[in-house]
Amino acid sequence: MSEVSAAPRMSLWHTLLRHDLPASIVVFLVALPLSLGIAVASGAPVAAGLIAAVVGGVVAGALGGSVLQVSGPAAGLTVVVAEAIAQFGWATTCFIGAAAGVLQILFGLSRIARSALAVAPVVVHAMLAGIGITIALQQLHVLFGSRSQSTAFANIAAIPDGLMNLHLGGAAIGIVVIAVMLGWKYLPARVRVVPGPLAAVVIGTLLSLFVIDIERITITGSVFDALQLPQLPTGDWFAVSLTVVTIALIASVESLLSAVAVDKMHSGQRTGFDRELIGQGSANVVSGLVGGLPITGVIVRSATNVSAGARTRASAVLHGVWILLFAVVLVGLVEQVPKAALAGLLIVIGMNLVKLAHIRLARRTGELFVYVTTVVAVVFTNLLEGVLIGLAVAFALLLWRVVRVQISAAALPDGRWHVHLDGSATFLALPKLTGELAKVPAGADVTVEMAVDFLDHAAVEAIEDWRRQHETTGGAVEFIEIGSARMEGTADAPPSRGFGRAAIEDLLGPWRPHGTGVDKVTAGIAAFHRRHAHVVRPHLDHLHDSQDPDSFFLTCSDSRIVPNVITNSGPGDLFTVRNVGNLVPVRGDDSVEAALSFALAQLSVRSVVVCGHSSCGAMKSLLHDAEPGGGLSSWLRHAEPSLRRFRAGHPVAVAARALGYEEVDQLGMVNVAMQLETLHRHPAVRRALRERGITLSGLFFDIAGARVLEVTVDGVRAIDDRAALAVR
Template sequence: MSRLANTRELLPGRADYDLRAPVLRADLLAGLTVGVVALPLALAFGISSGAGAAAGLITAVVAGIVAAVFGGSPVQVSGPTGAMAVVLAPIVAVHGTASVALVSILGGVVVLVAGAARLGRLVGYLPWPVVEGFTLGIACIIFLQQIPAAVGTAAPAGRNPLPAAGAALAGAGGAVVGWTVATVAVVVATMLLLPKLHRGIPASLVAVAVATVAAEVTHAPVPRIGHLPSSLTPALPHFSFGVVHDLAGAVVAVAALAAIESLLSARVAATMTRGGPPVAPTRPDRELVGQGLASIVSGLFGGMPATGAIARTAVNVRSGARTRLAAIVHAVVILAVIYAATGLVSRIPLSALAGVLLVTSLRMVPPAAIREVVRASRSSAITFAVTALVTVAADLILAVEIGLLVAAFFALRHLAHAARARRDTLPGPAADGDEHIAVFRFEGAMFWGASERVAAEIAAAADDVLVVILRLSRLHILDATGAKALGETVEELEARGIAVLLKGVQDHHQHLLTTTGALRAGGHLFTSFDDAAAHARAHVRRVTAAPGQAR
């Protein structure tokens, strides 16, 4: 029964929706708002990825509905995103646009399996500086990718966006450049100025509309979006084991990004809904299942891999969304455009969408967030910078991996520095012979990063003593290396004629300490510090009373 209940947690149900009039009205208005905002972004990200504007629209509709129904966040909005466009661009450059649908399906299967395997909570282990650095790197890549379109030149296929942007600027020239730059300037100015007049105005949509009308009136010679589908029809992509083998690395990258970005977006949405109207909690495992299904179905319709979109999700929450109906409505709004207004949309200048993405990239990481992570600590600043640089210069998944390694290095370094064996005092009034007893209280961790230093400190500080008491009740972390070092320290001290007493050994450390020799004799182990001190004092009196034994 418990297994059946766990399975039901991954599936949609009646409790996902609230059809009371106030909630229904709020969801409908929020969905309409997000749909208007998402339309130009879906077009822009589709083109930026190399898959085309049609793929962006298809993903926004198909994946938007499937992820809303099956996903784990009640307010998450899914579709094409800038990060996924960044990952797909080199894949398209190498394998062609036909590979996108297959990568979407296979990547979706991987994400679906991860959700079924209950791996959704792993995103909680991503450090904050890594997340912020990754986001900044994505923003920089999106910005750089728009420069060729912004200056009216073709982007070199398969090149890193930084040198590609430089080559585009160096090769800019001709009559088209002036029109293109003017179009971008109109979009950027509109998007920056309109929110100052009224925050409720969909600035990106108005900016694209203004630029499109201006281009039509002036007959500007700028490239347009072109043909778009007027309907949605499923079509299986070409499949062969050879193709799958060639795309294996791309599939892993897409799946990893889809899972990470979706779970991060859902986590951000959950924090935004706190303190407002009651919203169902996010289920990370179900979110992965929903995103996996969304990418699979999107690929079957010729779309892109889907992820949760942080910006659109934020708009959804701020617009008052309460249930997943809002995300469904957003997809229906875009679907209406596909069936009713493809002719108008096809006339949108590509440079107008480049302008939208330029502004979007600038807003992805607020300056306040950068200041916070940089000022938090030197280690967080270094982790943040390294993750961002590797994201731009190399690869997104590699950037997360290196960011995690850097964060882990600093965490272990901090843990190692915090690990220590402090010199402690004996309980009760001082007694004769106490100078021959050394007490060390372990704190924090005794692991491979600190064990050698801590053991050396104990051995060096126990020169003129007869008894050493090791207090282990506050030793929270002990690994095999630490236990081995502790056992060797006990052996070394006993070889020098020093009795070693261990107090407060925790139950889960007993096996390690026994196998490494630290607990060979039962008389060495005490549960009470008073008992250990009494035994140590008795031992000192006995030894010093013997002729020739005093030190």
């Protein structure tokens, strides 16, 4: 027992020492300058950033649902924390952070974590961009050697004055830090072993030794001296509650989005989102109680953790331990860091939150207005108002997309009028709908094409009233309905939206309404004219004088086989011949011979395909020696070679049996292979193979699974979208 249990322990220690320990050191080196910079940017005590980094690493790392996510103070919370400190003071802000953590724990316990991911990504991207711009504007003045202002307007207005009173030494150090941060990725890999942020701050600190009168970070006492209990608010509980909710929501959304991104970077254990919120909330409670900044999952540190080779949550925990040791033992080094160096670091971090990829995505998806509006609102109002404005604009855009309808009316060259409706036809579209319908002159013949996914009673009533009025003037109105919402039956039930199934239902089930015999045929023809004829007509226009099919397609007469559906082909693609059992008679049947010769010689088809299917009645009769009577008995004699080869253990039968098919289907696949052999011997086929290199293919349609297999002369295999159907 001890030997068995020792193996997992050895494996765990090997993983810890080989992967997690080195990764934790790399993450520590990245997190240290970022934590200092975020504390400075927030207006909090510098030690608060170190405390938050320690708590984020140890508590969130140990309790969170993401194994490889690293948590700590984040740029995404900088603006709202700075506002809280300015309004309530640092001690009350600690209480707010702890209260936000309690709210996050409640989020996790109520299992609503995934709902936080329902926030429109464009708003989240724009929120981060707005935060980045705000940070950059604030830190620009620190780089100048002056003080940042309270609003973005004030920071922009103060730029000329900051330039006039520029502290050249501090500005030079900040610019060097920015240059190092931007250029670090272009250096050789052996140099980039050192994290860029750490290298930039170290270089800036060393340069500052040669600069007189430069402002540096100050820490009063050790990090333990900075530990403090939060203070209860003295008033304005509504504003406090609003800030608590804001921090809780931003920290939760940012942590969950970061966890999703981290999951995409590795193939290990996936994130438990509810547990992640509980872990993040617990870390914020602890951080707030001991005087640390609010915490969230940070994608920069997490991505570094993954790329450094971390395997377990031990890496995140250890990085917090290293920050604690550094803060206790080497606090003097921290006090040598100039604020201008951290300002340069934060300017780059802030501008990195404005990602060109997000802007391009917003442009491609038609959400650029939402993105720009949210960014401007976050920068020039405040974070909460900006996000709410962005969500409102995103919702308005969604509503507009859902209810909008494209309507046009135009005269055709033949004198008819064409009215087109596309989208959601609701009462909101009535002004545009009635306006377009009014363009149609009295007495004109009209085709109304409706490709709508939602149709309410107001729109139906308006269309019907117009139709009746137009027909009284002598005009004819033809409706073509190709959308998922139809006018028929709208008076019998509330309107509903349907997507996706309408086309396939029309394609495969047009005769499902009641009726028999010729009634079903005529009903189907009427539906074709109403819904599909105008769509097919342009494709048939170039085929009205001649045909140019790609394939000769021989298949069974079975009504369940629809060749153009299972091959995803259209009019003019297949020269189809059907008979019972998809047989190629050696002699005694002129129809297959005539069709094959015509297709090869006159139409120059490029492939010949034989397609069988499951549960074939012909194969059942053949296998069970049934006597179907009439001409069918003599016809099935053409398939007797297939039966003999099946009973002799044809390789195709063996392959079909291995796939779990029953005997009837095994025989059906063998029959396809035998028809391929017959075609290989056919003089016209042999000549086409030799002269034009046509392909000869066998298919088998599994009706129950709606799946098509390829059958060759010696086996069976599945078909995917990359496979070539060719047996030369």
